[in-house]
Amino acid sequence: MASLNKLAIRGIRSFDDKNISVIEFFTPVTVIVGHNGSGKTTIIECLKYASTGDQPPNTRGGAFIHDPKMANEKEVKAQVKLRFRAANGSRMLAIRNLSVSVKKTGAMTMKTLEGVLGPLVTSKVQRGVISTKCAEMDVEIPQLLGVSKAVLENVIFCHQEDSYWPLAEPSTLKKKFDDIFEATKYTKALDAIRGLRKDKVAELKTEKAKLEGLSKEKATADSLRNKLSDLTADIAQNSIELDQKREELRLQTDSNKKFYESSTKFREIYIKVDGLNSTKKHYQEELDALKENLHELAGIHMFVKAKRARALEDCNTKIDELDAEIAQFGQQLEGARKELSAIEKEINESNATVSNLRDNIRARKLVQDIAKTQAEIDEYDLEEAAKAKRLFEEKYQLEQEKQTQLQSTVARLGGSIESLQQQLEVRKEEFNKYNAINSQYREQLVTVKLSDMANADLEKYAKALDSAIMKYHSLKMEEVNDTMRHLWNKTYQGTDIDGIKICSDDDKNTGTKRSYNYRVVMTKDQVEMDMRGRCSAGQKMLASIIIRLALADSFGQNCGILALDEPTNALDTENIDALASSLIDIINERKNHANFQLVIITHDESFLRKLGQSNVMEYYWRVSRDPRQKSIIERHRFG
Ligand SMILES: Nc1ncnc2c1ncn2[C@@H]1O[C@H](COP(=O)(O)OP(=O)(O)OP(=O)(O)O)[C@@H](O)[C@H]1O
Incomplete structure (x- = not known):
């Protein structure tokens, strides 16, 4: 718990400015007494300056x-050193330095010099200085003391000149309370959240539009992907079919080839038989010609034979006759000889014809050849061949048709695959444009969802903060008013005021529930009256002290310091006595509290x-002036 330890003042x-005056602060109470103007x-001013820089x-x-x-x-150099215990219990030392110098013109120039804030060991700042910059110290020290700067300034170390602020004009009162409640800070935070949400909603609109665009592109990409997959499947299907058909065609071609080859046997038979038939026909024709020839020759032979026999007989007769008549017919003989030689010639000629009989033999040979050829023809199973031919003609045509069909199917499938592949290439090129679309869409979706959720959260936080601010305000005001009622009843000795309280009314000007106007009212018999402008100086002093005591109670949980x-001032003896006993009661009540x-x-x-x-x-x-008129602080024991 935060508490004051020692304050050293110089200059x-x-x-x-040559000597240091030191005052130690006791727990639960430190009383400083001295005449007017003693210092x-x-x-208090040094305490406020050391802790806030003001x-x-x-x-x-x-x-x-x-x-x-x-x-x-x-030139005078001034220093204020404050040893204190921070709200977390650590011992700290804050040193602030100032200087003022007089110019030749007589004008003074003041400088704020570097200070030191750090943990304390013995009388020095321990290693690990938190800050040497005054602006940082101004922020750090209130945090270490566990109270806001506004509470330090207006409640804990409130300046004497400012001590009647609770009964000041409404705008001053509003400013002080707004500072104490840190209303501006929270209102700013709330406005910042709302502003941020507004910006984010606008951003979200753009992001959603982007997402919609990406969604359309994604749909196009999906449809392209489906087409690609359909095309690939079609190509694969067609390829399988093509392979099947190629195999079928190969088998069909092989089968047809085999079929064709297997049917050559009957064709060979046919060719052979045809050959044999034509040979036979040729033989027959040749035979017929020979026969005709022979027939003619036989007639000639018969005629020649008969003619020779007759000629011989005639010749012989004539020879006989002529022998007899040889002599007679020497010439006749000669003639007969000539006739004989003619006949001989004719016989020779008939012999030549006979030689043609060889043709006869040849004819016989031809007949034999024909018979042989016929036999050969007969050897072939023409019936079987005819059957095979018929079967071949019936089936081969069909098989050929099948082969042709398969060929056209293979060609068609090949063409179809080629066309599908071309389409696939075109689609692939189109699809390449959407290569990153899925990740883009996903990222955008995440962005939109997160923004959506963040916006909803911001809305929730804004509402929660708004109601928390109002709730905090009403709870704190209730608490402060409770303490005030209690202290007033205990302290105020008059009978004209039953109690005092702070009223916080909605500020109609701002149109928001979070802006309040404050007024201190006194009640008597259930009647409320604004204190400002109505109360006496003593009532004003007492009310101001009680309000500060109540505010210190409510806003200084970690820091029970109050100066x-x-x-x-302005209290009558009765009320001074009552204030003293109230303060004693408060001290007794809280003396065991570590932070009081x-x-x-006085x-x-x-x-x-x-x-x-x-x-x-x-x-x-006791504060007094020494003979050099410098303020000095001395410790005295009661009694
Ligand atoms: N810059 C200064 N240099 C020297 N003395 C100063 C300076 N400023 C103020 N003083 C003197 O310091 C004194 C102010 O002291 P301070 O206000 O602490 O007195 P006080 O004890 O609180 O008096 P009171 O009881 O009247 O409030 C005055 O006497 C004033 O003249």
Whole structure:
């Protein structure tokens, strides 16, 4: 739990720039007492400066730093060192440095020098400095203390000049409460979420349009893929069919060849028989011619034979007659001889004809040859051959037709495959354009789905944040009002006000439920009245303190520090006493809480005494001026 440990001041306001003044903060309460202008408020200012980096109001130009004129220097260097325990329990040291220098013109120039923030070991910053830059320290220290800067500024280390802010004008009150509730931060976050969602919705529209385009391309690609697969399947199917048909054709061709070859036997028989028939015919013709020849020759022979016999007989008779008459007919003999030689010639001629009888033999031979040829023809099974021929003619034609059909089928399939392959190439080329379409579509789909989900989530978060902001606001206000009611009842001694509370009304100007206007009201007999402009100075002081106590309670869970600067101002004795006892009650109630630490500044000695009587503290601090008019801090024991 966060708590203050020690504060060292050098060269701030009325504190000397040559010496360091140190104040240690006790738990649960530290009281700082001193006269007006002694430098008490400076301690709170230093606490606020160390933790937030903010200098007090109206100190621009170096008024926060010890005046060089008072220091008799041209330049004064100031330092504020704060040792504290962070909300996580670690001990920390923050050092902030400032300087102011006087120009020849008399004008002052203030500089904020580098500081240090880091874990503390003994009296030095341990290794591992968190930051040396003031802007970073301004952010880091409130985080380490576990409270927002607004709570540190307006509640915990509220400046004395600003201590009546709870009863300030409505716009100031609204600003303070909005800062404390960090309303702007959450509203900005909410607006950022809504703005982001709006942008994302617009982006999603574009992404969806892109997805739609990709979806169409994907459909085209899918249809192309189906076509490609159909074409490939068709080609494969046709190829299988082609292979089958080729095989069938090969088998058919082989079978037809074999069939044809097997049927040559009957054709050979036919050819042979045809040959034999023509030989036979030739023989027959030759025989017929010979026969005719022979017939003629036989007639001639007979005639020659008869004529020779007769001629011989005639010759012999004539010889006889002529022998007798040889003498007589010497000449006749001669004539007869001539006639004989003629006959002899004729006989010779008839002998020549006889030689033609060889033809007769040849004819016989021809007859034999014809018979032989016929026998040969008869040897062939013409009937079987005729049957084979008939069968061949019946079947071969069909088989040939089958072969032709198969050939045309093979040709058709080949053509079809070629055409399909051409189509496939064209489709492939088309499909290549959509090569990455699936991954593109998938990525786009993921983008769209994620954006869709993210947008829905953003919507949900925005709604959740919106209602959480409102819920948080109403719960906190309820809590603050409860504490205020309790503290007021305990502290306020008058009878004119039963209680006080903060009303948060919807800001009608903004038109949003998350913007509130605040007003502090006092109630009497169920009647509510705005406190501002109506309450007394004392009521105003008490209400301001009670509101800050309640706010510190609700918004400082990790940091129970609260500094009250002159809380008794404008209070009457009764109310001072009541405030003292209320504070004592609060201290007693929370003294065992590790994070409760009250710092009370007062010039009121009687108030100090009242607090001292409570036994809630052993020591207090007294701030005074030394002889050089420099502020000094001394520790005193009560009693
Ligand atoms: N730059 C400065 N240089 C020197 N002294 C300064 C400077 N600024 C303010 N002072 C002096 O420091 C004192 C301011 O101290 P501070 O406001 O802390 O007093 P205080 O004890 O809180 O008084 P009060 O009880 O009246 O509130 C004043 O006396 C003021 O004159």
